[in-house]
Amino acid sequence: DAKTTQPNSMESNEEEPVHLPCNHSTISGTDYIHWYRQLPSQGPEYVIHGLTSNVNNRMASLAIAEDRKSSTLILHRATLRDAAVYYCILRSGGGADGLTFGKGTHLIIQP
Amino acid sequence: DTEVTQTPKHLVMGMTNKKSLKCEQHMGHRAMYWYKQKAKKPPELMFVYSYEKLSINESVPSRFSPECPNSSLLNLHLHALQPEDSALYLCASSQDPHTYNEQFFGPGTRLTVL
Numbered sequence: 001d002a003k004t005t006q007p008n009s010m011e012s013n014e015e016e017p018v019h020l021p022c023n024h025s026t027i028s029g030t031d032y033i034h035w036y037r038q039l040p041s042q043g044p045e046y047v048i049h050g051l052t053s054n055v056n057n058r059m060a061s062l063a064i065a066e067d068r069k070s071s072t073l074i075l076h077r078a079t080l081r082d083a084a085v086y087y088c089i090l091r092s093g094g095g096a097d098g099l100t101f102g103k104g105t106h107l108i109i110q111p
Numbered sequence: 112d113t114e115v116t117q118t119p120k121h122l123v124m125g126m127t128n129k130k131s132l133k134c135e136q137h138m139g140h141r142a143m144y145w146y147k148q149k150a151k152k153p154p155e156l157m158f159v160y161s162y163e164k165l166s167i168n169e170s171v172p173s174r175f176s177p178e179c180p181n182s183s184l185l186n187l188h189l190h191a192l193q194p195e196d197s198a199l200y201l202c203a204s205s206q207d208p209h210t211y212n213e214q215f216f217g218p219g220t221r222l223t224v225l
Contacts, residue, residue, distance in 0.1 A: 032211050043115075043201050043216030044154065087153065091211055098144055098167060099214060101153035 022088030115217035134202030161208035
């Protein structure tokens with residue numbers, strides 16, 4: 001599986017936007033970019049995914065670079081509840097392949 | 112109902128015990144997964160079931176034995192575990208094994224092996 005690189009941790013203030021970067025320079029043409037997050041003492045939860053175009057949903061936006069070698073998860077207005085570990089994951093193939101988690105980014109939100 | 116439930120929440124067992132972890136979903140999902148997560152580490156895939164059949168075993172030791180009795184239920188049978196097997200065991204499900212569906216995770220079972 002292609003590898004992703006994320007900063008170990010990031011800090012942001014409540015009610016401000018947060019941009020979480022992910023590098024995936026060896027991404028292949030069929031790899032989808034998925035983001036999950038894991039709040040303290042909970043299982044991971046799906047955030048968003050995309051292939052080439054930018055994507056928006058109720059939780060976040062995903063901005064994908066034109067060459068697809070990097071992407072950014074955008075939380076438009078962070079709350080204390082968004083403090084979590086955010087994982088950027090590449091998924092290829094069409095089967096039930098499971099998720100290969102990297103180390104993720106620990107997002108700290110200051111009140 | 113978009114929930115994956117796992118029982119028990121906590122389990123303490125000795126190295127000679129036999130115990131089972133249970134996972135249930137009623138979303139009609141046909142793929143189910145077991146992950147293991149050690150403290151301060153990311154989850155690691157253990158097993159994948161696709162249409163109730165084991166499709167991926169990530170070289171997991173035989174002291175962990177998965178079972179999928181029906182499309183809603185996934186068990187993980189534990190026998191002769193070691194203290195280093197202490198971890199959070201996460202179950203997940205997804206709708207269709209052949210597409211990029213999101214995975215829904217349960218809250219996990221925190222296992223301690225003495």
